[in-house]
Amino acid sequence: DAMVIQNPRYQVTQFGKPVTLSCSQTLNHNVMYWYQQKSSQAPKLLFHYYDKDFNNEADTPDNFQSRRPNTSFCFLDIRSPGLGDAAMYLCATSKWGGSGANVLTFGAGSRLTVL
């Protein structure tokens, strides 16, 4: 009964070859997040959506894009992956407002390897 599902769990791509990671949720949460986590580092917020309102972090490279076609799905597109983009990518969701605000439910992550 996984509630935040990420696909694929493991993705291997070649340097410069575009890749798309997907995230789906059954919680009907307004907010969806993408975090990048490199080995032994803190999860780093790339961007988040409040409904369809996209919020990019100032230091997120242009190489990273996102789409949220509906409440349930969110995609992370890496247009030209470099070796430095190898990481675990975490999708998370939360409610907006109320007692559930900022309580994130995470997916299992997608581990990206760049050759």
Next chain:
Amino acid sequence: AQRVTQPEKLLSVFKGAPVELKCNYSYSGSPELFWYVQYSRQRLQLLLRHISRESIKGFTADLNKGETSFHLKKPFAQEEDSAMYYCALKTSGSRLTFGEGTQLTVNP
């Protein structure tokens, strides 16, 4: 700057000993702080949040605005507490900033 610092990357204690995982933050507004935990082969999940003022799995955390700290404590550690612990700070809107984490190992 808005920042969360967990000074210990690794912490090892024996079963039954007290444990304290340190978290310090830097934030100009009124802070809202969380502890998240990741057990082996599981996904990251919320452990507790300061506004709830609750004890979860025997863990408590008190926000100390004077010392800008939110340390996580448990009086008697159990082996099943072994995990990666992340302190997190709500910075604005829906943004959550994480510390680098502390790997806790509880030895038998």
